[in-house]
Amino acid sequence: MTVRSAGILLYRRTPELQLEVWIAHMGGPFWARKDTHAWSIPKGEYLEAEDPLVAALREFAEEMGTPAPPADYLQLGTFRQPSGKLITAFAAEADFQPEQIVSNTFSLEWPKGSGVVQDYPEIDAARWFPESEARIKLVKGQLPILDALGEHIGEQGTARGTAPK
Template sequence: MKKSAGLVMYRFKDEQLELFLVHPGGPFWAGKDEGAWSIPKGEYLPGEDPFEVARREFLEETGLVAEGEFLELSEIRQPGGKKVKAWAFAGDCDPSAITSNTFSLEWPPRSGRFAEFPEVDRAGWFESGAARVKILKGQLPLIEELCLLINS
């Protein structure tokens, strides 16, 4: 079973909770918005420290170093079966300034041509209600738990 680890960065702006989400890059996700956003995360292998993987993936997908106090969230299971372990932390950034690593994909399919795509093509801050609509359905429990834990 595949396992991923990630981080949920949050902030309060004008006393309103906002969550930092990323939009996956590549042609499959290009026209999708609601229900397509994610927390920065990535898969890890047995023996790897999920927290260290979460910090590494956050850096690779955003170009930002995650620092501060981290709040451990409950592990969730997405509809496809993948388990996701996440931590939340307070932070701030300019979403337009993120930099993401890339991946290679044959595009168009079966064309024999490969193209490079960013793992994350954009990021944004969303108040908690909007984040609930934007995030992948399987990751919604992470937002719900965070909102309960920080009373928002």
């Protein structure tokens, strides 16, 4: 069975018209000391029968600790990851500025085989990065999402889903 995930890539333009994207550093001991290719768009799994935009909005709220901003969300596409997982990605232009990031957690035995189970945040940091820097930070399988954003940016009237305002 194919694992499906849905996520949101927020973007904004600086006064100098530089493109920035909102991405998140994955939590847990495996990612703790990694920075290059250790970031992701906020996303999470959903069932095939579920609306991917609804799932993306839910997962964003769970990982950020605050709802995604009201916006017109553009579906960028569905992207197969090296693991085989499919990510359906949505994008919106928004100046998202949460006071803090409070992610949901997951339980993990660490070190493996130690018998010690601890809770870790799914996301331990999130912030805006220039698109060029995000290309270094994002896990490699998500780089095509940035490419799709670049193809769609500036197009008018292409939103396929809208979050409640």
